[in-house]
Amino acid sequence: MNQNGASKQGSAKPAAKQGWRQSPAARWLLMVLFVLLFYFSLAPHVIPETYDISEGSISEKDIKAPFQIRDEKATRQAEEKAASQVEDIYNIVFLKNDALVEQILYRIEQLNMDDQVTKEDKIEIYRTEIPRRYVDYIDQFVKANKGDGTYNDTLLDEMASVAKEQQYTIPEETFYKMPQLTTEQLQEMRQVAREIVRKLTTEQLREADTARTQVAELVNASSISNRTAREIVQELARFAIMPNKFLDQEATEEARVLAKQNTTPVVFNEGDVIVKRGETITPDLYKLLSDSNLLQDKKHYWPQAGLLILSLMFVVVLYAYLQQSGGIGGHKPKYGNAQLLMLWLIFFINIIIIQITALTQTDTAQYAGYLVPAALGTMLITLLLDLHLAIISSFIFSIMGSVILNTASNQLFDFKFGFFIIVVSLASVFSIHRASQRSTILKAGIMVSLFGSLSVIAVLMLTEQLERMPFIYSVAFAFASGLLTAVLVIGLMPFFEVTFGILSALKLVELSNPNHPLLRKLLTETPGTYHHSVMVGNLSEAAAEAIGADGLLCRVGSFYHDIGKTKRPNYFIENQSNVENPHDTIDPKLSKSIIVAHASDGVEMLKAHNIPKQIRDIAEQHHGTTSLKYFYHKALKQAEEQGVEPAFTEDDFRYPGPKAQSKEAAVVGIADCVEAAVRSLRNPTVEQVEAMIHKIIKSRLDDNQYNECDLTLKELDKVAQSLKESVIGIFHSRIEYPDDVKTKERTN
Structure with a gap:
């Protein structure tokens, strides 16, 4: 910069x-x-013009609205008018009246079968109990439905009041006929009565008498032949029929409130004339101008x-x-x-x-x-x-x-x-x-x-x-x-x-702040990976600048390239402090799946935190499609010990890629591997460091990892030289790499 x-x-x-x-x-x-x-x-543009006028005076010019002004008084009047036009709302309450007539007929059947009760006592029981059952049925329905959300409490109270007011009075002579009914007659009556009540209460009824007038016709058309039974069924069906459509005061009030809310406010749009020239300033106009901060004497600031x-x-x-x-x-x-x-x-x-x-x-x-x-x-x-x-x-x-x-x-x-x-x-x-x-x-x-x-x-x-x-x-x-x-x-x-000065992309500086949530997460949950990432950042920045690439992008990309390891920190060697390596006890294929997942996991985490695509690309591409040779050879050894033919190839133990698409992603990938490899050397010398760097670069070059980016061989030599100069002071403990093809791929 x-x-x-x-x-x-x-x-x-x-x-x-x-x-x-x-x-x-x-x-x-x-x-x-x-x-x-x-x-x-x-x-x-935002402070409106004010006017020196008083209530009762004559306006000397047109006063226009400098912005949209709401006329509160006219708006309230419009709201009240809209609310008054809302009609009362009636809702249906399904009382299941056929259950009431079923209960009554069942009670008659049980009582008529009791020889210990005299006829007079039965008549008296019917005379007092049946009307009470009507009220009890309504009260029980209200109690069962209050608070369950099906009906509001106001509607249930209205239903109980109206239904009780319209209770049908059974003629006195009907009670004297009830003890005569036989069990067979009552069973036939029960079926007919339920069907009649169910049929008549399926319609919307504000007045029960409307349906009760149809009962006699339906009873006469039924299969009941006994005259007494028909008369009793007719009275009981009328008795069980109740209104089912009631005024819902709560819904009505809600509709009226909604009507007020949906009323379009009465406004003066910008440029509309509020007061015409020569018009008298009425109290309402004066209040409107005052509330809109258009008067000088009000000193509205x-x-x-x-x-x-x-x-x-x-x-x-x-x-x-x-x-x-x-x-x-x-x-x-x-x-x-x-x-x-x-x-x-x-x-x-x-x-x-x-x-x-x-x-x-x-x-x-x-x-x-x-x-x-x-x-x-x-x-x-x-x-x-x-x-x-x-x-x-x-x-x-x-x-x-x-x-x-x-x-x-x-x-x-x-x-x-x-x-x-x-x-x-x-x-x-x-x-x-x-x-x-x-x-x-x-x-x-x-x-x-x-x-x-x-x-x-x-x-x-x-x-x-x-x-x-x-x-x-x-x-x-x-x-x-x-x-x-x-x-x-x-x-x-x-x-x-x-x-005058041209600056680099300084947004990367913001992302390199250690207080960034992801970097703090990396530091607190995976301190080994955090230290590794910082070292990779130092290496990659110097190497990128040596070939004219974006060194700052490489540094910041290195900070985030292994963020996916925070999902399973203990499966990566740099985070294993005085604990056993879990890879020693699990299948190599599972180990491979866990290791390669950190790249895709990291990309998802970076996306979730809106990290720029260039950094996400580095996290996704820094391993390219390289092979995890350590776990591949471990799997081969297990298959050999078990005496079975391997059902896999080396390609099954590769990262999914993609390969590096930019110089920055390639440099971070090389620096990542070099940092891990050099720290695995027990007593590194300059010759060992140089040989290891060239070996890593050559291995990736032979593996065609740089086919999709524009790195040249000359630039790779510069990268190698820069890395050699940068890593001499690194002596951190790492797992020692096996020689040749059994080189263990670092899990980073």
């Missing part, structure tokens, strides 16, 4: 002589300038306070990032006040350009806003300062642009322009962060044009704004925006030449 002039000077002379460049007071003054820049840039908070939040985000990344503060800050001033100037220029673009918009040509070269700021920040700072800034530009360019929306932010700005800003960041010549800026501008056009097309299609000419103009302006951005960046770069 390029260091600015202030940083270089900071290493050459004491802080006391650095003047304003490292002065905390100057730094805080710059933070205040950022707040003022954000506040006054957005103020004309909420919009100003909200804008100030938003501006402070922008500055806090920028300051927090700069401090956490070491950009400011500390003993050796990355950026001095000169760089903060440059950042302020970039923001100022970008916001001014957005403001100028907003002036070209009209109600009929809002698409002119897509011409804004909003990616200018993020390109300059990426080239001159920091990639991550540019990403953060792109979100701030997006929010501010969605406010400044908002002309027709009834909301504070216009998502169309906000989305467009964030897309072109991010496209510029990722297109320009490796720029090494000015032509790359033009290429980045073309990428901004393409992504900006695609974002506009997507938004217009999603919102179905497909009128031909506005659609063409919107896409054309978005495309022109990228080219204009590139021209402005090329033109402004000489102005910032004294602090």
Whole structure:
């Protein structure tokens, strides 16, 4: 990463002589300038105009809504009207009335068979017990169903009340006839009565008498021939029939509440006239204007306070990032006040350009806003300062642009322009962060044009704004925006030449933080693997830089390449401290499955934590399709001892791959194997180290592990030389590798 002039000077002379460049007071003054820049840039667009009027006065001009304003009084009236139009809701309660008539007839049968009870006593029992059974049946039904969720309690109470009110009164003479019934008659009556009651209560009944009038006809059409039996069945069926449709007060109230909630609020949209010129300010109008902060005498400062908070939040985000990344503060800050001033100037220029673009918009040509070269700021920040700072800034530009360019929306932010700005800003960041010549800026501008056009097309299609000419103009302006951005960046770069510097992909620095959850997991759960990964990072970074590859990517990729081992840490030798090796007691094929799984397990864990694809690729590809020869020969030996022909080949003991697709993945794979191999040597010498490195590289080369990446033989020699120089000081204990083909493949 390029260091600015202030940083270089900071290493050459004491802080006391650095003047304003490292002065905390100057730094805080710059933070205040950022707040003022954000506040006054957005103020004309978010703070509404206020009016000096009083209740009962005459308005001298039309008062329009600066944003969508809700008329609370009219909305409440609309809600009450909607609720009043909701009709009462009736629900069905299935009482299973045929069970009641079954109980009564069964009771009659049992009592009539009892010779110890006189006829008079039976009549008296029927006269008192049968009406009580009706009430008891309802009470038991309510008790059984309350709280189970089938019916709400209010509905059950309503059912009990209405059903009891409509209880049928059995004629007195019917009770005198009941003792005459025989068992055969009662059995016939039971079947008929149940069918009649079941049939009549399947319909919705709010009044039981409606169904009771049909009982006589159905009884006469039944198979009962005895007159007395028919009369009793008729009365008992009428008695058992109850209403089954009841007012559900709770559901009705819920429907009315829902109707209120679904009522469309009465609003004044942006630009609608609230008060016409010459209109008297009524109490209701005055309250509406007051609640909307449109009156001067009320001294409402909420919009100003909200804008100030938003501006402070922008500055806090920028300051927090700069401090956490070491950009400011500390003993050796990355950026001095000169760089903060440059950042302020970039923001100022970008916001001014957005403001100028907003002036070209009209109600009929809002698409002119897509011409804004909003990616200018993020390109300059990426080239001159920091990639991550540019990403953060792109979100701030997006929010501010969605406010400044908002002309027709009834909301504070216009998502169309906000989305467009964030897309072109991010496209510029990722297109320009490796720029090494000015032509790359033009290429980045073309990428901004393409992504900006695609974002506009997507938004217009999603919102179905497909009128031909506005659609063409919107896409054309978005495309022109990228080219204009590139021209402005090329033109402004000489102005910032004294602090110009191209940075590497610093996102990798963030991922290399030991406090990352995955790295902390690696350290706490598999300390041996963690130490191994750190050493591999040191080796691979130096080797990658020797051949012009991305050394930082190799280092960070090494940190994560064995993260999959955290799923089964004890199966990897570097994590086995004073414990037996579990591989000594399990089948070699199972050992192989456990070992090779760590690559795919690691990829899944990295995906779950949104680790970039380049690092996931290293974790997946660092073993390629190499063979676990140790377990292969162990399996061969077992088959030989058992006297059976091996049902497997060496290919069954290989990693699934894929092979290394990039130089970085190949270098990490070599460094991984070298680190493990060298630490297995008891008393390594320079000759042993050199021989081991060449042996590993040659083995992988002969195994065609580098066929899918662009490593050359010359580069492999440079890698070998770099690794030899880096590993001389490594003397950690490892399992000794057998010679030749019985070399045990390290489980890393």
